[in-house]
Amino acid sequence: MEECPGNRPEQKPWLDQVMGSQAVDQDYSGTRYTKAHLNTNGHHNGSAQSATFTLTNAVPQIQALNTLWAKQYEEQMQHFIDSVRSGPCPSAYVLTGAIPSNNQMNKRVTIPSSIWSAFCCVNNNNNQVPTGSMAFWLENNPNVTNIEIMTLQDLQDKLGKKLNSQVTLFQNNCKMLA
DSSP states (O other), rough: OOOOOOGSSHHHHHHHHTTTTTTTTTHHHSSSSEEEEEOOGGGGGGGGGGGGSSSSGGGEHHHHHHHHHHIIIIIHHHHHHHHHHHTTOOOOEEEEEEEEEEEETTTTEEEEEEEEEEEEETTTOOEEEEEEEEEEEEEEOTTOSSSSEEOHHHHHHHHHHHHHHHOSGGGGOOOOOO
């Protein structure tokens, strides 16, 4: 099995170059953080799942919260989509993001203050289905024990307050066109 180029001493310049623009595995070593997928592998099937395990798709998250996010968010989202997919929702658009904080891991990788996700179910005509959106919010704080489940509008309002700007995540706020 070929060794990762970043682990070879002669490849140190390569690793330094990568470290200049993104997190690397060593950044997480010895911290209380784990790599949280923004685009979770649960959003994909088969070989597409492996593409979600890159560090460019991850943010630092407290380990217990990563487990909570995987259990509550992924299960809730999948249950909701499955319940409407058999009917009018063959497709769903998913957006996920992180709100940066002023805290850093190893003085170089920004730790998000929160992570959010929203989805919009659409039918075969690319129209949103009734009750076809849902949103999630998780503070990256060790005292948190639950994910906030909310409407798309509530998430947009929350993001707007955090970012001091109006936020619209989906065209027409994931509402059917008249």
